[in-house]
Amino acid sequence: MFVIAGLGNPGLKYAGTRHNVGFGALDELAEAYRISVDTGKHRALIGKGVIEGQKVILVKPQTYMNLSGESIREVMEYYKLSVEELLVIYDDINLDVGQLRIREKGSAGGHNGMKNIIACLGSDHFPRIRVGVGAKPPRMDLADYVLGHFPSEELPSVREGIKHAAEAAAMIVKGEMAPAMNQFNAKKK
Numbered sequence: 001m002f003v004i005a006g007l008g009n010p011g012l013k014y015a016g017t018r019h020n021v022g023f024g025a026l027d028e029l030a031e032a033y034r035i036s037v038d039t040g041k042h043r044a045l046i047g048k049g050v051i052e053g054q055k056v057i058l059v060k061p062q063t064y065m066n067l068s069g070e071s072i073r074e075v076m077e078y079y080k081l082s083v084e085e086l087l088v089i090y091d092d093i094n095l096d097v098g099q100l101r102i103r104e105k106g107s108a109g110g111h112n113g114m115k116n117i118i119a120c121l122g123s124d125h126f127p128r129i130r131v132g133v134g135a136k137p138p139r140m141d142l143a144d145y146v147l148g149h150f151p152s153e154e155l156p157s158v159r160e161g162i163k164h165a166a167e168a169a170a171m172i173v174k175g176e177m178a179p180a181m182n183q184f185n186a187k188k189k
Contacts, residue, residue, distance in 0.1 A: 002051075002173045003075055004029065005059040007068050007090040007113045009147075018133035019065055019146040021162055022089040025131065026058050028166035042074035052174040065113040069120030076121065086126040087172055088117060089165050091146065095132025097154045098161030100184040102129050102168055104177060127177065129168055129184075131161045 006026030007019075014020050030037045035049030037058045045060040057079065061071035076086060090113055095101055105125045108114035118124045134154065136145035150158050164184055171180040 001055045001057065001079060001081060002085050002087060003057045003059055003072070003079070003081060004051075004087045004089070004169055004173070005061065005068070005072050005075075005117075007065060007088065008060065009064050010060075010062040014147065016149050017147050018091055018093075018150065021091045021131040021133060021158065021165075023060055024158075024162040025089045025129070025165035025169065026060055028162055029169055030058055032166060032170075042078060043071040044075065046075070052170050054173040056173060067116055068113040069116035069118070072117055073120040083121050083123045083126040086121075087169055088114070088126065088128045089169060090114060090128070090130060091133045092130035093133055093135055093142075093146065095130060095134075096157075097132055097134040097150070098157035098159075098164075099132035100129060100161060100164055100168060101132075102172075102177075102181045102185055103127065127172055129165050129172075131158075131165050133158070 006022035008023030009019055030047060033049055033051050035047040035058055037045050037047035037060055039046050043063050047058045049056055059075055061068040063071045104127050108118055136142055168180040168184045
């Protein structure tokens with residue numbers, strides 16, 4: 001079994017914001033594989049299904065971004081899964097809008113949601129897909145930036161990034177980490 005967690009903040013107020021691209025990628029996966037992510041459990045919305053022959057649990061923590069690890073830890077403990085059976089999809093301000101960076105493990109890179117997941121799980125040895133949301137403008141507050149919406153000219157790029165994140169996630173649960181990295185980590189031209 002594989003847990004795929006998309007990070008974001010709950011509520012309509014945050015829908016479509018930079019911080020919610022993880023939720024967007026999870027929605028894309030859920031639609032493509034006909035998985036309903038509507039069961040409230042473990043302080044998250046979850047859905048069970050099959051992606052590329054692999055049983056999965058799709059998780060949208062409802063704890064708000066900075067406490068995502070609390071919800072994810074509950075899921076992992078309940079299903080008695082190891083950290084290697086977790087895949088996290090989240091936003092990254094250090095990547096151009098829509099660009100992906102896939103890694104097998106690593107630090108939080110300054111992302112508070114990931115810091116909390118690593119702290120709650122006691123490990124950073126789990127795969128992750130970062131979706132670029134672009135760098136914040138100078139003198140703008142980081143929270144205001146990541147909780148803001150994409151301007152219309154960036155929407156095609158972010159939609160493509162979310163779509164590619166979902167495709168990469170399907171490859172990873174199928175055991176194709178290296179091919180996913182080769183295909184999606186390339187810099188956009």
